[in-house]
Amino acid sequence: MAKLIFKYGVMNSGKTTTLLMITRNYEDNKKTVLIGKPMIDTKCGDSLQSRLNNNTFIRKCDFIIDNDFDFNKLVTGKKIDVIMIDEAHFLNKSQVKKIANLVHEKNIPVICFGLKVDFRGEPFEGSSYLFALANRVEEIGVKAICSCGSIANMNLLSVNKKNIFDGEQVVIDNDSKVEYTPVCLNCYLNKKSEAQLENKKND
Ligand SMILES: [Zn+2]
Structure with a gap:
């Protein structure tokens, strides 16, 4: 039976790079891969972009998931042979359920890649439901490292x-200020306390 897999990681943990590597392995074996992402991710238009050792890899998405996207169609x-979804944290509950049904009913494996937690420390809706419904959940193998040397989470x-520690959940970094x-x-948590002290001083 096909499986729904969620591979999660922090920013810069190589999620898109891993997606593109797995895609290549499938395609080298003459398998058909469809790649998509939620519409809310406006970064790089309708493409995925990954950076590795100063090289940039760009791949056009085969589909973009909008609110009433029809997975059956x-x-x-x-x-x-397999469907890959990048930025899967941006999916909503209903989209994740549709994907789970697709895996189950059509017997097509789906591998989702995304963040677990937003910048406020809150879970994303898409990730929560992927954690709930995926057959397998795993952290991306490449670990991003914090400036203190610990593994970043x-x-x-x-x-x-x-x-910034509060505000709207979705802030896309397609702007150099972000x-x-x-x-x-x-x-x-240290930086959050510092920011709170700083805000109090300015009040
Ligand atoms: Zn640290």
Whole structure:
């Protein structure tokens, strides 16, 4: 039976790179792969981009998931060996359920890649439901390292070099002012306390 797999990691943990590597392995073996991402991710338009050792890899998505995306239509009449979904944290509950049904009913494996937690320390809806429904959940093998040397498990957002801890969940880094840094929980909480002290001083 096909499986729904969720591979999660922090920013810069090589999620898209891993997706593209797995895709290549399938395609080298003459398998058909469809790659998609949620519409909410406006970074790089309708493509995926990964960076490794100063090289940039770009791959056009085969589909973009909007609110009433029809997964059955996507696969009907085609022989698809695997579906890859990047930025899967941006999926909503209903989209994750549709994907789980697709895996089950059409027997097509789906591998989702995404973040577990947003910059506020809150879970993403898509990731929560993937954690709930996936046959297998695994952390991306490449570990992003915090500046203190620990393994990073949180995503720190800065806008114009100022660390931000609240606001809207979706802040896309397609602007040089917006930066995400992988950090460990200790450093995340220290920086959050610093920001709160700073805000109090300014009040
Ligand atoms: Zn740290």
